[in-house]
Amino acid sequence: METGYHILQPGTIRSSPYVYFTAELTHGELEAPVGVVRGLRLHNVRIDQEASFVRLSTGTGVQVRLYVDLNDCPDQQTTELLRESHSGEIRLDSPARKIFVNLHKHKYILFVDEKGILCSIPLLLLLAKQGIQTEVYYVQSYAKDSPKTLKRYAKSLDIPVRIIREWKRPSLSILLAERTIDTQLVVICRWPLYNNLVKLARELGFAKEDIEGYDNGDKEESVFCVRCYKLQRKPVESETSCLHCGASLSISNHYSERLEAYLGYVLCKE
Template sequence: MNIIKCEILQEYKIFDSIYSAEVKVEQGAFPNEVGISLATNRLNSLVSYYVLSGKDRLFRLFYHSRHDSPFIELTFNYDQQLLIPTSFKKLLLFIDKSCLIESLALIRYLTTKSFNCYVYFMTEMDREDNKSLYFQDILGEQFSKISFSNDKINQILHSQEIGTRLFLLGKWSIVEDIEKVAKVIGFTDEEIDIHGVGEKIDHIFCAKCYQFSIKPDPLHDETTCSHCQIKLDVSNHFSKRLNAYLGYIHV
């Protein structure tokens, strides 16, 4: 386990129960300039971070609830880091409202760079709220609050120029729907970066009836098609075109 110990230099409340802190790393090191970690002294307490000064080991953190101790210990998982693309003409970020903590550090980090980026914050709230106002204050005309719909996403993506890259941050069901719309329009795998959160539901494509079923536990290599009821061997091959694992007829 990679443990990072930080001294909290200054902490303040942003809105609701969301806090931000400027910290100095006393022990260990963050794997990237921006990313996601967990507070070791709080169960499932997500913390996002971005670098303020690598030379001085200064970072800014975002998390839920005030931290009582002058120190905070964090751990991270390399597989869950936000991998920010560096080669693009324009970057569009679609952020689901459920990923507030993850998005705060990411957006703040991007404002420190000379990136041509635009942020779409997906929420069903029609009225202005403190979260969208916070983003609006930071990003100005580079920010829009939208309600999620395939028609709206289609309209936004169709108007983009060649060289635009997408970064999708949200629940798996939402980011996968946006990915499908983007690919129909013509975006390639290399132009779409996905960071899904929560439980991901994988599917199996039946070789007999060509329908989709929910993939069982990873330890099980056999299942029954929920449509034609035939027994299937679950392949390790994942089809990006179908967005599913292939299920072959069991012999």
């Protein structure tokens, strides 16, 4: 369901491709405090690209801060529309990704890569406004990958950003093991980095409810054959054949965290 807003103030993040709109809710209900939508409508023009948001409650109602990366714009006309819109109406799709914030936590630790910057910016704003201690760890995707926009924005909020150049389980284990008490972990990274970080955090004592975030990109899901106990890549279809024993399998909706796979039950042949 769409939500509608009246633009109060546009803006830009200095020396970056990001524009933002502060807007007041006019109809609908926005439940998630932070998230990402897959599309929006500005002045009745449909724009199919991701935008992130943060809900800002005021004494007179509900406001949002909406962020868009102009580098992701499909064409120059859309870019100009976003740059030049200083007032008017904006409508948002239902959130495709949501992050719920626990304001009772003493500290937040955020792991993010290049694809997660869009959603991390509104989250950092909310945490800063609430005075919650926050640490950001940026995971490089390649050698010269530099999160200039994220570092500049976080610095304006007095939040440190540290660079992780490669996955090193021992050093990350030490980092997380010292912070399991009263800490919320947020992971917004590509799969399988997201999966590895969440698994490590759970092993070190983070409860399931103490881990927020989502994976970006293609998720590598598996099916576990209950006949031969082996794994294979999960297809789009609800039925498949085991690549190892040849059994015809019905893929259930049950995901086993222990096996890290969906269960594939043997189909009964009449």
